[in-house]
Amino acid sequence: MVNKSTTIPAMVAVIALTAFSTGCAHRSSGSQQTHPAAAEFAAGLRDKVTADAMMAHLSKLQDIANANNGTRAVGTPGYEASVDYVVNVLRGSGFDVQTPEFSARVFHAEKPVLTVGGKSVEAHALDFSLGTGPDGVSGPLVSAPPNNLGCAASDYASLPLRGAVVLVDRGTCPFAQKEDAAAQGGAVAMIIADNVDEQQMGGTLGPATEVKIPVLSVTKSVGVQLRGQPGPTTIKLTASAQSFRARNVIAQTKTGSATGVVMAGAHLDSVPDGPGINDNGSGVAAVLETAVRLGNSPPVHNALRFGFWGAEELGLIGSRNYVESLDLTALKNLALYLNFDMLASPNPGYFTYDGDQSLPADARGQPVVPEGSAGIERTLVAYLKSAGKTAQDTAFDGRSDYDGFTLAGIPSGGLFSGAEGKMSADQAKLWGGTADQPFDPNYHQKTDTLDHIDRTALGINGGGVAYAIGLYAQDLGGHNGVPAMADRVRHVLVKS
Known part of the structure; x- marks a missing residue:
């Protein structure tokens, strides 16, 4: 089963229709049978x-x-x-x-490096996240209010988003929708905090999504800590995608x-x-x-x-x-x-x-x-x-x-x-x-x-x-x- 908030990817079909896909089943010539109840x-x-x-x-x-x-x-x-x-x-x-x-x-990614206020933070890269250069991307950590899930550009209107790393909670809409809205507002990266207690939050932005910024996930408890202790934030991520x-x-x-x-x-x-x-x-x-x-x-x-x-x-x-x-x-x-x-x-x-x-x-x-x-x-x-x-x-x-x-x-x-x-x-x-x-x-x-x-x-x-x-x-x-x-x-x- 695919992770929550997965974006269903668009893709180019390469299949020629077969007899099965067109429903052209062959009824056997001797199929005049009595069908059991x-x-x-x-x-x-x-x-x-x-x-x-x-x-x-x-x-x-x-x-x-x-x-x-x-x-x-x-x-x-x-x-x-x-x-x-x-x-x-x-x-x-x-x-x-x-x-x-x-x-x-x-998608392949090395373990990301996330530092907030000079301290290392455990994080996970969402599949098909954009990678960074060797020096990473940096900016102040800006937290969206817990009831603001960042699904639309208007959700960020009151936040100093340009040049910032934005923290939002998981929920309601696909990850790619959150990423796109934050990128439109000028964020340089996104961190998504889980909304349930689990050891690691997986997920994908979708293989056909035009991802514009790095996107990491953190656990629910780490998300709570980051909201209480914001600071200068740097993300380093080596990532690639293969067809x-x-x-x-x-x-x-x-x-x-x-x-x-x-x-x-x-x-x-x-x-x-x-x-x-x-x-x-x-x-x-x-x-x-x-x-x-x-x-x-x-x-x-x-x-x-x-x-x-x-x-x-x-x-x-x-x-x-x-x-x-x-x-x-x-x-x-x-x-x-x-x-x-x-x-x-x-x-x-x-x-x-x-x-x-x-x-x-x-x-x-x-x-x-x-x-x-x-x-x-x-x-x-x-x-x-x-x-x-x-x-x-x-x-x-x-x-x-x-x-x-x-x-x-x-x-x-x-x-x-x-x-x-x-x-x-x-x-x-x-x-x-x-x-x-x-x-x-x-x-x-x-x-x-x-x-x-x-x-x-x-x-x-x-x-x-x-x-x-x-x-x-x-x-x-x-x-x-x-x-x-x-x-x-x-x-x-x-x-x-």
Whole structure:
């Protein structure tokens, strides 16, 4: 799962549309089959997708990371080996597999040097920050008021910003928007203070953003200290960005309607700092094992398409590229999209994406949530209830690969076991976890390994992946259904 406040990057699509992207599934000539009742089919598929099988996939992904400097990040041999593994498993199950390429950029930075009032301060460079020369950039530290998040140039109108290093709190808008507003006001650099307690605040300005000033992050506690002790500030940062090409993985069943395609996806890449076994090997394992158990020609009413995305951790690049490659007909042929990102957190929550927009307004923001998403949420909530878990909402906050699909008007939903946020006391009572601890303390760390997978959560959520895919494979209608073809509203995303 990508960090909060990520700017979704624009990029140049390099994919030629394939038969999968246009929805031209091949209905087998002998596909005049009797389709099992949807719930019965879904339950049978759920029972076939076992924790043992998913753990076996995770073990392979861990082995790949171990053999490649502890990472499966895009732009590394570990990612390429991960792609090859998924492709080989799918082809071994009879699927025709496509690996469309896309362009992306990766950021490298040395540890920044930040001094305030002559004292060294621990800081982190946001991805795609502008670097500095050897002497760095200097200026007085100017703090925006805590309720002023620096999202617009007008937010800085009362501050002596020109030539200053500005300190703002995280929240509300993308980091790149804050950077642009501060640069317009004449700031020479920006420091963003975290708004939650965590060891390090990551984030990206986006690989396509024209960044004008260096941008660092500090923890919440350091931000409080800096507000109380401003002084002359210097930032030194050596940073660079590199362009590269990467692959998604796409496979589709040969059976089922090509005008009612059910798509399920999970991002395949890790962050550079770790193997990414929960984030997002867990989602990959569940979707992959579901595809294996279905095979290439299951007795389904609707075609099933599986996507394994690259460069999610750099800003949802692979999935966004894929959606941008679809014309209006291909988008209309996609009935819905199911997203699975982090399913086995060690202190797990049981969340479903807020398809009915029942979260309070301040918690949900203003996402695009297409008609039909509420039905998907109801399906997943009911599944979790049957598994003995009471679901709670998680916002469509733009942090995972559903984002391009919802922007294009495709009903979406999914399961999530929690990331860096902390479990509340009420949630601990509800789910049996540990209160005031992160759902996943290994999020984006080198410790996101096989040893820290919660096997119970993997089994429950992996079963939910299979159940939802199986249900919609047979029936798109009813109370939990999505709009019929004639009622689908789609939007072609502009390639940038």
